[in-house]
Structure formats: structure tokens, C-alpha cells
Amino acid sequence: MDRRDVLRAVAALPLLPVALPNTAFAQTYPLRNITMIVPFPAGGQADLAARPVAMALERILGKPVIVDNRAGGGGGSVGNAAAARAEPDGYTLLMTLSSLAVLPEADRLFDRPVAYEISQFMPIARVLADPTLLAVPASAPWKTAQDFVEDAKKRPGQITYGSSGPYGTLHVAMEMFANSAGIKLLHVPFRGAGPALTAILSGTVQAIAAAPGTLKPQVDDGKLRVLGNCGAQRIASFPDVPTFQELGYKDVEMYIWAGLFAQSALPAPIATRLREAMAQVMTSPDVLKSFDASGSLVAYQDAPAFSEFVATDSARLIAAVKKIGKVE
DSSP: OOHHHHHHHHHTSOOOOSOOOOOHHHHHOOSSOEEEEESSOTTSHHHHHHHHHHHHHHHHHSSOEEEEEOOOSGGGHHHHHHHHHSOSSSSEEEEEEGGGTHHHHHHHHTTOOOSOOGGGEEEEEEEEEEEOEEEEETTSSOOSHHHHHHHHHHSTTTSEEEESSTTSHHHHHHHHHHHHHTOOOEEEEOSSHHHHHHHHHHTSOSEEEEOHHHHHHHHHTTSEEEEEEOSSSOBTTBTTSOBTTTTTOTTOOOEEEEEEEEETTOOHHHHHHHHHHHHHHTTOHHHHHHHHHHTOOEEEEEHHHHHHHHHHHHHHHHHHHHHHOSOO
């Protein structure tokens, strides 16, 4: 599947009209608990996004919204696939990351059965969109990204880094940086950003690429140090951390976004109800406060804008995956 095929596939994601007529169908939804699948363990960016959103949705919709951490498979593939197979009735939602479009391409790269296709999903709302940051233990000898690069060039393949799984967001970000810097690192995959974070804190790995909200508490506690920012601009939660583009790595740009999805066959009235609810969620003081405290700023987009964003971002990430090639 080349870039044009990807753009066509993602552009085909359902775009709902801004307003749809109210029906009894929509007015009765929901009648029971809603499950929000998070395809990663607790502690990562998707989980950070899901929990405040689920609590706010409960208040708005009047039914419990249960966060289900469905970890397993590289980069969230198992949870994404489970959500794709669920009944399109509004009772199984998915809070996932930018790797959503990358993982099917990775399956094709290895000639594996494709677990799901991105065309099976309907974007509801983008929640967060942060640049990935390179972090190392505070006790590590590297004070700057240049220190890290110079050491890695002396010891190719010896510096270890953790990720949320092969071809997940954190893996792609780190390999994008490594390719640009001309260094070779040793990839150690885990089943989510939470376990990868635990690994760097315990000394199992020496580096990690992760979202600001995941890293900030550990940096504030003096346990980790951030060396570089994969975004195009510096961010408020880490204002002194330079971007990799500032450091001369012009092709390093990677964001870890979190967004809410449903199945592509979801009835339009229910989709509209969810979109309306998410518009309220993303202005909720409790949600804003929660994200602000974590160092992740709200980056809300409604379905039409979010669909366009996914198309553009996915094409760029899939190009990066093809450049990385086959890795285990």
C-alpha cells in the first residue's frame, strides 16, 4: 500500500455532517454501560487521555463509561482489533494513539494477516496531540542530545531504549531520530508506554521516547531527564528542551496524539450524540485541569477536522515505517 492508497483509505473514514436530526434512537442512547477500550496498559498517553474523558462522559451521558485496558500485541494492535470487531452500537468505543494507521502497514510489511483496517473506524474526536520527547535517567551521563548521539556513535547497538511495541508510536519516534542522527540503538519492546516507563525507571533500559504527560511527574521527581523534543516547536511543560529540528535533525517530527473512535458503521444519530458529548467533555474544567496537571494540553478536534488530521499524519508515519523496514 503506497502513500496514495493510504490517503484514499483514511480519507474514506466517515465524515459526519455537522448537524443531524434528533431521533428517538439517539434520545434513548445510552441505555447501558459503555466500554472504552484502551489498547495499552495503564500509565501511557492513551490511558492518560481516557480516564478524565470517561469520567466526564459518564456525567454527560448518564451511564458508566468503563475504561478497559486491553493490552497485548505490538503497539496496541489487540485492543484496536477488538474495537474494530465490536458491534457498531455506541457501547464499545476506542481511545487510541497515532499508531492506529501504522500497525496494519506493519502487518503487511511482514506478510502477516492484517488485524484490522483503519477504514473500520469512525473518528469521533481528537483529545491530545503532544510531541514525543527523548528521556533518559537523571543519573545517566548524557546531559544533552548531542552527548547521547556522540556516545551512541562510539557504541553502536549498545544503548537500549524501551517502546510500547514494534511499530508503535514510541518505536517509530526513536527510530526516526536514530536514522536522522546516524546512530544504531537497541530496541526493547514492551506492551505499552507504562511498562516501558517502568523499565527505564528500574534501569532495564537506558532511554525512552514518550509523551510529556507520561514523563513530567518523573522529571519533576528528579528521576528522568528530557534531552530532546520531536515537535516542530518547544512546549510549555518543557520550555528549556530544544526540538530536534533546532539541533539540526530537520526530518525528525513526531507527535503522539490520542483520539476517540467508534466503528465506521455506527448509526449517525449515535455518532452525533457522542460528538456533542465530546464537545462538552473537552471544555469541562475537570478535564482541562487534569490534562494541564499532567503537562498535556488539550488538542480537541471534532470529527471532520480530526479525519483530515489522521489522513495527513498517517501518511507521514507510514512513510517512516517503510524507511525503518522490518524489525522484530
